[in-house]
Each structure stands twice: as structure tokens, then as C-alpha cells.
Amino acid sequence: xxxxxxxxxxxxxxxxxxxxxxxxxxxxxxxxxxxxxxxxxxxxxxxxxxxxxxxxxxxxxxxxxxxxxxxxxxxxxxxxxxxxxxxxxxxxxxxxxxxxxxxxxxxxxxxxxxx
Amino acid sequence: xxxxxxxxxxxxxxxxxxxxxxxxxxxxxxxxxxxxxxxxxxxxxxxxxxxxxxxxxxxxxxxxxxxxxxxxxxxxxxxxxxxxxxxxxxxxxxxxxxxxxxxxxxxxxxxxxxx
Numbered sequence: 001x002x003x004x005x006x007x008x009x010x011x012x013x014x015x016x017x018x019x020x021x022x023x024x025x026x027x028x029x030x031x032x033x034x035x036x037x038x039x040x041x042x043x044x045x046x047x048x049x050x051x052x053x054x055x056x057x058x059x060x061x062x063x064x065x066x067x068x069x070x071x072x073x074x075x076x077x078x079x080x081x082x083x084x085x086x087x088x089x090x091x092x093x094x095x096x097x098x099x100x101x102x103x104x105x106x107x108x109x110x111x112x113x114x115x
Numbered sequence: 116x117x118x119x120x121x122x123x124x125x126x127x128x129x130x131x132x133x134x135x136x137x138x139x140x141x142x143x144x145x146x147x148x149x150x151x152x153x154x155x156x157x158x159x160x161x162x163x164x165x166x167x168x169x170x171x172x173x174x175x176x177x178x179x180x181x182x183x184x185x186x187x188x189x190x191x192x193x194x195x196x197x198x199x200x201x202x203x204x205x206x207x208x209x210x211x212x213x214x215x216x217x218x219x220x221x222x223x224x225x226x227x228x229x230x
Binding site: 003007008030031032033035037054055056057058059062064076079081102103105106107108 | 118122123145146147148150152169170171172173174177179191194196217218220221222223
């Protein structure tokens with residue numbers, strides 16, 4: 001957060017704890033794009049394993065908006081792209097999100113968020 | 116390229132070879148943001164090592180625009196953020212680019228591009 005705010009001079013949100021997702025999040029505003037800074041929260045944080053493998057931090061996932069998340073997931077299922085859960089959950093912006101399997105996405109963890 | 120174009124239905128450029136950078140690039144248009152797909156080109160591609168470590172692919176770097184790259188690098192140098200080269204080079208858009216040291220940027224390889 002200090003790096004993006006004080007060093008790069010970006011517009012940075014306050015830290016928001018999301019206990020149900022096991023992370024605290026900070027958003028760096030880049031116009032119609034945001035960088036989401038993730039910090040583990042609680043004992044079973046989903047980013048804990050990532051940080052064990054990447055001690056210095058790193059890039060965790062990208063998120064792209066879709067108009068209708070259920071339609072998107074059904075379409076992707078037909079195209080043999082797996083999602084990491086059966087159904088969408090409510091994400092950091094109070095909107096439905098779902099993650100796609102990195103092995104089906106060129107090694108990249110892709111999150112879909114309903115706009 | 117096929118994944119972003121045919122599966123996700125994104126607007127995707129043709130592949131552009133950049134021999135002087137050792138990569139072919141494809142841009143996925145997301146409004147004021149692009150995903151840049153990188154493919155190694157030639158024997159000494161700078162992404163070859165990354166792909167050896169990440170057989171399935173992965174996220175390589177993020178790029179943020181700055182108004183004046185020389186001023187940005189001087190400012191970052193004062194703040195003890197190292198760049199990977201002494202001077203900016205011409206990047207994929209014909210504009211000056213420079214990479215910052217991931218160890219000074221939370222484990223993330225950050226490219227600056229002059230807008």
C-alpha cells in the first residue's frame with residue numbers, strides 16, 4: 001500500500017477487511033482498471049499458500065467484468081473451461097464473482113465479476 | 116490468443132513480432148487497459164526463463180503509464196526503487212519503457228511506459 005501510494009503516487013483506498021474471503025483488500029485506482037492488493041486475513045486465508053510459494057509477493061490473479069456471470073459460466077462450461085466452484089460467490093465489490101481454472105486459462109488465475 | 120478470442124470473446128489484435136525484444140505480442144483490448152500476450156521469439160528471449168519456471172504460462176508483469184519516463188525513473192531512484200536498465204528502451208507501442216526491480220515492488224515486475 002505504501003509503495004503504490006507514497007512511491008508511485010497512485011490513488012489508493014483504505015484497507016478493507018473481508019473476513020468471509022480471508023483477505024484484506026486495498027484498491028489502487030487506475031481509471032477503469034484497479035490493482036487489488038491482497039493481504040491474508042485469518043488462519044485459512046486462500047492467499048496463504050501463494051505467499052508461501054512467493055515470499056516477496058507477486059501477481060495472484062486478474063479479474064475481468066462480465067455482464068451476466070451465470071450465462072458466462074454456462075458458456076465457458078460448454079467450451080470445457082472449468083471454474084473453481086460450482087456457483088458464484090459475492091466478491092469484494094458486493095458483486096458475484098467466480099474463479100476459472102488456471103490450467104484452462106494459459107496458467108493464469110482468472111476471476112470473472114458481474115459488472 | 117485462441118482462448119481470449121474464441122473462448123472469452125475478447126477483441127484481440129494480430130500477433131506482432133518484436134525481434135529486438137525477443138517476443139511476439141498480441142494485445143487483448145479491455146477499454147483503457149490491455150492484456151499483453153507474450154510468446155518467446157528467437158534464442159535469447161527474455162521470457163524463456165519465465166516459461167521454463169511456469170510451464171503452463173502465467174502472469175509476467177504489469178505495465179503502468181507515466182507522463183515522463185525520465186522524470187519517473189529519477190524520482191524512483193531517489194526513493195531507492197531500482198530499475199532493471201540504466202535507460203528506457205522503445206517498447207511494443209513505439210514508446211519508451213523501463214522495468215522496475217521486482218524486489219523493490221512487492222515481488223511484482225512493473226514496467227513503466229511513457230504515455
